[in-house]
Amino acid sequence: SQTIHQWPATLVQPVGSPLSLECTVEGTSNPNLYWYRQAAGRGLQLLFYSVGIGQISSEVPQNLSASRPQDRQFILSSKKLLLSDSGFYLCAWSRDREEAFFGQGTRLTVV
Amino acid sequence: AQKVTQAQTEISVVEKEDVTLDCVYETRDTTYYLFWYKQPPSGELVFLIRRNSFDEQNEISGRYSWNFQKSTSSFNFTITASQVVDSAVYFCALSEPGRRALTFGSGTRLQVQP
Numbered sequence: 001s002q003t004i005h006q007w008p009a010t011l012v013q014p015v016g017s018p019l020s021l022e023c024t025v026e027g028t029s030n031p032n033l034y035w036y037r038q039a040a041g042r043g044l045q046l047l048f049y050s051v052g053i054g055q056i057s058s059e060v061p062q063n064l065s066a067s068r069p070q071d072r073q074f075i076l077s078s079k080k081l082l083l084s085d086s087g088f089y090l091c092a093w094s095r096d097r098e099e100a101f102f103g104q105g106t107r108l109t110v111v
Numbered sequence: 112a113q114k115v116t117q118a119q120t121e122i123s124v125v126e127k128e129d130v131t132l133d134c135v136y137e138t139r140d141t142t143y144y145l146f147w148y149k150q151p152p153s154g155e156l157v158f159l160i161r162r163n164s165f166d167e168q169n170e171i172s173g174r175y176s177w178n179f180q181k182s183t184s185s186f187n188f189t190i191t192a193s194q195v196v197d198s199a200v201y202f203c204a205l206s207e208p209g210r211r212a213l214t215f216g217s218g219t220r221l222q223v224q225p
Binding site: 046057092094107 | 144146148153154155156157158161202206208211212213215216217218
């Protein structure tokens with residue numbers, strides 16, 4: 001069966017510090033991978049998606065970047081965090097047009 | 112314009128009441144998929160159902176049922192005899208051919224009081 005792992009679960013980082021969130025999927029190959037952000041009490045905003053190694057599409061220009069160095073690994077990064085980067089970050093995987101399966105999320109607080 | 116609208120921001124019911132969560136979507140495609148997800152307090156989104164645009168049959172799974180009506184572009188979700196464990200944020204989502212990712216509604220927070 002397929003599983004998705006996302007870490008860390010919580011993170012408190014100072015403004016201006018770098019960020020690296022990691023997500024890995026097991027039990028499937030060549031998945032579509034996604035990073036979503038959820039601000040407090042709000043809906044889900046798609047940040048990035050990837051259909052293959054090294055292929056990243058950005059939905060919203062911002063302070064973040066994503067990379068897919070391996071088929072089942074998806075990384076969300078920032079060189080310098082802003083206060084507005086605080087939120088709940090969710091990684092997900094899917095096959096084309098099918099339901100997405102989500103990781104447990106990372107709650108990021110930038111202070 | 113929003114593609115997926117969940118007009119109910121928050122609903123509060125008492126245990127054992129039935130509750131319906133509304134979802135209205137907008138698309139020009141004839142082939143699409145609709146989804147419902149549950150987000151409990153832990154934060155992880157849990158997949159509940161997928162429905163394709165050619166299947167308008169209502170679906171029932173235990174206390175959950177879904178009513179898909181293309182004529183009104185709605186995909187509503189009903190919980191029968193609600194329980195405290197149903198308390199969560201529920202998201203409706205749309206998948207269209209031109210987009211790789213799902214488009215989510217803003218969610219409905221359901222509070223079931225004991």
